[in-house]
Amino acid sequence: MEKEAEPCIEFRQAAVQRGGRTIWSEGTFAIQRGTVTAIVGTNGAGKTTMIDVELGLLPLCHGSVTVLGRPAGQANGRIGYVPQNYMDDVDSNVTVDQSILLGITGTRFGFHRVTREQRGAVADIIDFVGLHGKERMRLNELSGGLRQRAAIAQALVSHPDLLLLDEPLANLDLASQSAIVELFARLNREWGMTIQIVSHDLNMLLPILTGAVYLLDGHPHYSGMSTVLDSQLLTHLYGTKVEVVTTPQGDMFVTPNPDMEPAGHGDGTLDASEAACFFKQHYAHSHPAGQQSQGATPSRATPQSAAATQPDTATQGSTQGSTQGFTQED
Ligand SMILES: Nc1ncnc2c1ncn2[C@@H]1O[C@H](COP(=O)(O)OP(=O)(O)OP(=O)(O)O)[C@@H](O)[C@H]1O
Numbered sequence: 347m348e349k350e351a352e353p354c355i356e357f358r359q360a361a362v363q364r365g366g367r368t369i370w371s372e373g374t375f376a377i378q379r380g381t382v383t384a385i386v387g388t389n390g391a392g393k394t395t396m397i398d399v400e401l402g403l404l405p406l407c408h409g410s411v412t413v414l415g416r417p418a419g420q421a422n423g424r425i426g427y428v429p430q431n432y433m434d435d436v437d438s439n440v441t442v443d444q445s446i447l448l449g450i451t452g453t454r455f456g457f458h459r460v461t462r463e464q465r466g467a468v469a470d471i472i473d474f475v476g477l478h479g480k481e482r483m484r485l486n487e488l489s490g491g492l493r494q495r496a497a498i499a500q501a502l503v504s505h506p507d508l509l510l511l512d513e514p515l516a517n518l519d520l521a522s523q524s525a526i527v528e529l530f531a532r533l534n535r536e537w538g539m540t541i542q543i544v545s546h547d548l549n550m551l552l553p554i555l556t557g558a559v560y561l562l563d564g565h566p567h568y569s570g571m572s573t574v575l576d577s578q579l580l581t582h583l584y585g586t587k588v589e590v591v592t593t594p595q596g597d598m599f600v601t602p603n604p605d606m607e608p609a610g611h612g613d614g615t616l617d618a619s620e621a622a623c624f625f626k627q628h629y630a631h632s633h634p635a636g637q638q639s640q641g642a643t644p645s646r647a648t649p650q651s652a653a654a655t656q657p658d659t660a661t662q663g664s665t666q667g668s669t670q671g672f673t674q675e676d
Pocket residue numbers: 364365369387388389390391392393394395396546
């Protein structure tokens with residue numbers, strides 16, 4: 347019997363192989379309920395593999411993984427999952443409400459009765475994700491951001507306890523990324539949803555993250571954000587120079603490219619005017635004057651990711667070329 351105090355996800359000495367090769371090993375960590383966690387690492391480090399393991403789609407070669415108090419794969423009915431290429435698996439001619447209904451009925455073909463309750467659940471989730479008025483539109487008529495909301499709605503309609511998403515911000519423009527991050531923040535705040543997000547790039551997610559699983563040197567580790575936001579750790583993780591710069595107000599900038607940093611601040615600390623000047627100098631072109639943050643926590647002054655305005659670069663294998671301003675909470 348599952349206990350509320352149990353972690354949501356627990357790895358014990360977990361190791362996995364693919365094609366006869368060990369992808370990662372010695373994974374021992376616990377992720378608590380009600381948290382928002384990123385899975386980060388370079389291309390091929392095994393982020394998607396970790397989701398596959400948590401869903402019980404891939405057996406371990408060593409150790410154990412428990413999800414929602416059960417061996418991985420046995421509680422999938424309580425997990426909402428948004429795969430990386432959602433549209434690859436879905437008929438893009440289906441309407442928004444039909445696609446969301448699949449989250450309840452499964453992908454069974456043929457006629458099946460839809461209850462009033464099920465229709466109500468679909469309508470509620472359409473409202474929650476902000477797709478009201480678009481119910482009858484086909485998925486291929488929607489923008490990428492709205493399609494991603496439909497994918498998330500499908501995963502949420504059966505009210506899971508855990509939401510797993512694989513690169514949900516990839517290929518979205520800045521406004522769409524912000525809207526999706528805001529949706530995650532509301533889900534976590536209002537529903538107490540535990541959320542785990544595979545992401546190449548921490549940037550846009552930083553305001554809502556509790557911690558991160560990082561795949562370093564072939565081993566998964568979990569830490570809270572105050573530990574993850576360490577220049578040395580991020581430099582090692584991404585294999586490129588990364589600096590975490592902090593203003594006295596607590597705004598932080600992760601600056602992967604040392605050439606873009608102001609001179610003479612080896613300690614990674616700027617005063618407020620220097621930080622403003624630095625930000626304006628390097629990123630003002632993507633943050634027009636007066637543009638306010640649309641981040642997940644609007645009460646915080648949160649300049650957005652510069653790279654996020656360039657979807658093609660934002661989704662590449664490392665944080666190189668991307669910069670984030672955010673406010674650290676923990
Ligand atoms: N079905 C498979 N058979 C064999 N090897 C695989 C299979 N799927 C993935 N791999 C390999 O496992 C490793 C981890 O892949 P995975 O997709 O989990 O990485 P990732 O961190 O999500 O990468 P990316 O950031 O590129 O999406 C890669 O080297 C990949 O080539």
